[in-house]
Amino acid sequence: QVQLVESGGGSVQAGGSLRLSCAASGYTYDIYCMGWFRQAPGKEREGVAASLYNGTRTYIADSVKGRFTISRDNAKNTLYLQMNSLKPEDTAMYYCAADMSRCSLGRANFAYWGQGTQVTISS
Numbered sequence: 001q002v003q004l005v006e007s008g009g010g011s012v013q014a015g016g017s018l019r020l021s022c023a024a025s026g027y028t029y030d031i032y033c034m035g036w037f038r039q040a041p042g043k044e045r046e047g048v049a050a051s052l053y054n055g056t057r058t059y060i061a062d063s064v065k066g067r068f069t070i071s072r073d074n075a076k077n078t079l080y081l082q083m084n085s086l087k088p089e090d091t092a093m094y095y096c097a098a099d100m101s102r103c104s105l106g107r108a109n110f111a112y113w114g115q116g117t118q119v120t121i122s123s
Contacts, residue, residue: 002026002112004096009117016086016121022079022096022114033103034079035059035110036070038092038119045095047105049081059105064090086121094119 008020024031035050049070050059058070069082079096094117097110 002028002031002098004098004112004114006094006096006114006117009094009119011120011122012086014087014121014123017082017084018086018119020081020083020094020096020117020119022081024077024079024098028077030100031098032100033110034072034096034098035103035105036079036081037095037097037107037110038090039095039116040089040092043092045107047107048094050103050105051079052103057103059103061105083119086119088121088123090119091121092119093117 003025005023031053033052036048037045038048039045048061048064049068051070067085071080096114098112099110102109
């Protein structure tokens with residue numbers, strides 16, 4: 001089992017920045033991939049960014065490419081999402097996810113999920 005706890009969400013104006021963190025605990029040595037997803041009201045959960053735990057490959061959604069960066073500190077078992085040039089359409093609940101065998105931006109590929117952290121961007 002893996003437990004994931006997100007933090008760092010909040011409310012900022014358009015053009016601002018936020019950094020989300022996701023602390024993993026439990027059987028972290030089995031983690032193959034970690035990622036960030038988001039879900040806006042009335043919309044499906046979508047993949048934002050994902051990274052192999054060894055850092056050799058990352059996936060970034062086109063909608064955030066050039067603005068968001070995913071990174072990891074494996075010594076701290078922590079995943080980050082640096083979000084710059086935020087837009088109102090980035091407003092959503094952001095979730096951290098982990099899986100032991102697959103990696104992509106598809107939500108079905110992740111077995112473990114955090115509770116989410118809210119990001120609200122005002123215009």
